[in-house]
Amino acid sequence: MKRYIPIFLIIICFLLGSGFLMSQKQQGEIIDQMPATTKKILLVPLDSRPPCGQLVADNGRTAGIEIILPPSETMDFYTLPGDTSKMRKWLYDEIKNCDEAIISIDQLLYGGLIASRNKTIKDEDITALAEYLKKLHGDNPNIKIHAFSILPRMNPPDFVEKYQDRKKLMEWSRLVHKYDDNPLSETAEKIQVLEREIPSEQIKAYIEIYNRNLRLNCLLANLVADGTLEDLSFGQDDGEVYSLPNLKLKEFMHYLHKNQIAKDKLAIVHGADEVALSILTNIISRSNSFKVYVDYSSEKAAIKVMPYMAICNQDTANERLNFHHDIIVSTPEEADYILFISATDEETMDRRRYNAEKLLDYQQRGKPVALVDLSKSFIAQEALLPILLKENFPVNSLIAYAGWNTASNSIGTAVSQAEIYLTALNQGLEQDRVVYSNLNNLNNRICEDYYYLKDVIDLVNINLKKKGYSNVYDLDLEHNYKWAVDMMEAAMNQRLVQYKTSDAFTKSFWLQNTEYAVTDMQISSYFPWPRTFEINLKTSPTLRKK
Template identity: 45%
Template sequence: MKRIYILIFLVLGLAFACWHYALHPAVPAGTIIQPNTPSKSILLIPLDGRPPCRQFVIDAGAIAGYAVNTPPSELQDYYSAPGDTAGMRKWLQENLPQQEAAIISIDQLLYGGLLAAREKEATPAQQDELIAFLRQLHQENPNKPLLAFSILPRQTPQDTIDGYQEKKDLLAYSRLKGRQYAGLPVDEGELSRLEQAISPQNMQKYLQHFDENEALNRKLIALVKEGVLTRLVLGQDDGEEYSIPNIAKAHLWAFMQQEGLPEDKAVITHGADEIALTMLTAYQNESAGYQPAIYIAYNHPATAGTIMPYMAIDMATVAREKIDLSGGREAASPDEADLILYLSANDYEQDTVSLRARNVQELKGYLNQSKHIALVDLSKHFMAQETLLPLLLAKDIPLNALTAYAGWNTASNAVGTATASASLYLSAQKNAQSPEEALGTMASNIHFLQNRILEDYFYLKEDIDTVNHTLKKAGYRNTADLDLEHNWRWANSMLQESMQKHLAAYKQSKALKAPVRIDTPQGAFTVFMDDLTMELSFPWPRTFEIYLETTPYLYQTSTS
């Protein structure tokens, strides 16, 4: 009987060992690869406290060795509560002398964040007070670059304008005025009807918002000409092809031309949340004397001319804008490129999804040639079925071989994020001084890459609709304004349970577990991910975005 028990014990032990090594294959000899310790330091006054505006910059900055320092949370905005503008200015003034440079959101310093800027007004005196502060900041730190950005108002009327019909009429009026300004024919009768239907008070409030912003940006442009601001980027938030915001943008562009400012000093771009990250990338590339050559590839012949939701321009224009903004240049072919920016923007109604299998083979071919790929994986209807990632997983394409991935929100956000993070990685690798530094850079990059895959695909294409539907089914109608004491906690519980299930399955996929070869100027390395953990929550009481941080456990398996 004793022998039987011993035999059973041995069989069970063998079975357990087989199960353990199936889930956790033996890691070749070596130590875990750690991210590099930051060697440079820069300040960031973020557009607001959301992860894309703050945490993305911190995490991507680490790829290139930057410690990105941000104001303490007590000064930062929180959802509808604006930030402490006076405290923010004081913090900036006290901390800039110890830093290389500062990336500064004007909307945060003047209004207290992006949401506050959409609703609050700033008098000419308040604007002038900020301008005087920036002059003083430059005088006290003449050798510290001040890299500022300001966001043009979006077309959507302010929340303080009441009435569904009034807002609908203002949007229609804006579109007609935009077409009229562009020299296109419009229905003059309909324009006149809208002018009569909209109350004078709301018309004035709506238009004054654009006038106020244009006056502020003219003052900022003047600071660039004076040399106070090293660079100024004006972003257009949630645009359309024809609208009053485009009229304001045209006025400012003409003023920049009149002042004779080159685009490396003052530029207008589409987007908002990704601007701080692209400015950090441009600063890094300029500091390193590096201009990455980026080839734009498309998943479908129609993609280059496609205008995605919330955009005023097509995909090709977005890509070229973001390449320029991050300090890169467009390459004529994949062979001469440092990076291939692969743009996928699928729309099942236009049958672009039929080429997905071919797209996967194309990506596989690029990876087999050791090409650096930044994959932008967009969906016209924000659906998993329109994206490429499910096929990459099904075909066991090694995802850690990608240099960047993004599929978040608008085309400008996603293209800007992927282009910037990939450029930071290439620049850092080009300047790595040792194999250890090259591996540390790779570790930081894979951290950012996996953050983006888990949020942009697994949450935004898989889980957000489930969370919203469950909340609404229980009677909570407004998922953009959750109750911190009740449904916000429930939503967090749903988020964590569902995403941890995704992670458990994802960690066992061949696409994640496969060893990948990483080519760097310091040599070629083969790395293996043994494990991936994740922490996440809703940073604001709404389901639109999440805070997500992964910890990849990476090992070097061989060196060649």
């Protein structure tokens, strides 16, 4: 009997092995390669945070574009400005090796976005930058330079330290603009009262920020007019309807009209961090004009003005789609893709199940969906994603997802991801690789925008504050930073297990007669700056082609 045991074991092993191979075959071929790069675009990011640089590089990769980023020693780090001299030298040396360039004026002039809010520059510095850009173009006449600049936000800079002074200065800013639109005596009286209460040197310095920026913008517009810059985009950060920044914007538009500077190569959009990605989208899909149907979670969602925004969601979406030269259509049947904007608060939460059914209907009809998942209170309970997971919606069939920070950030990111992805598919790049790259980007946003920014960040901040660390915007790199990272990683991994084992995550989806499914995913994350406001997150999904 013993002589039969080895034969029996061999048979068992064979059957088990055959079953494993059959299981693997049924699960399908693993796709884990990115599209081959065919073009290089240089990027001088707004700052060193992932949305400003890495997000652009990740989406560019979907379309086979390599984004060349500056070395870290030239860049800013939180409140430490970047080295503008080193940055300009790197740009001058490197641009000749690229096909086009996207450059942040704020990084070249100030050393980043935060530096632009606090660093004082002179008119000579602005002139010197203009001369540098002229030489850069003159020595590289065949390389298109796409520039962008962020208009100063309404919030006073750090030199206004007292809370009451900051509050009064912002109210003064609103009233000055309102008075310009409608010069009522009662508005003038309120302005005079505030001007007696606010230190005069603060008002003077505050006004000079916007006057200096106006001078810079006029000079940049002239560089577009003379061909130094291919085009110029302005981002409007954290705005309100009435404010001194918007008043100065009116003056800028008057300057363009007076000097007969064409506006076809100038654009102003609400947002900041995602502007470089929007410019990249136009470079990639410049020969395409997408037909987009914009749908909303409710009528209220369309006209709602979200926190830190100066315009409503509908105006924000129209503005961004116009920036990309898209055509807004009136029915889903006409559209190349659906831009679905969910903007939920306590009053409209009960519509989420209905909206989940609507998205499922779009998916079953073969209509690609880019989902913008906004929340008035920035909490997970108001988001649409948890309902999609509960209803087993195939989340990996989404062509884009975004729900971070402001409505302009999210809408701009979702539109860009969707249009870069669809353009890459239309241009005939290898489909499997394009799908794999976009799934990385999709799940990066889902894990960061939903799981971290609407959930885990509060957990981390609360625990830090319980231990006496009251300022979560200035972590100690030698002490609480590591503890905060450990807390964040543990919480994110817990949520990852729930997410990747859900039926909604593993459910297969079809693209051009090919069935795909994501069967697993890993995640890595850390804080890029010593604060909990954002994370550097990378997902690694396991994609199988059945």
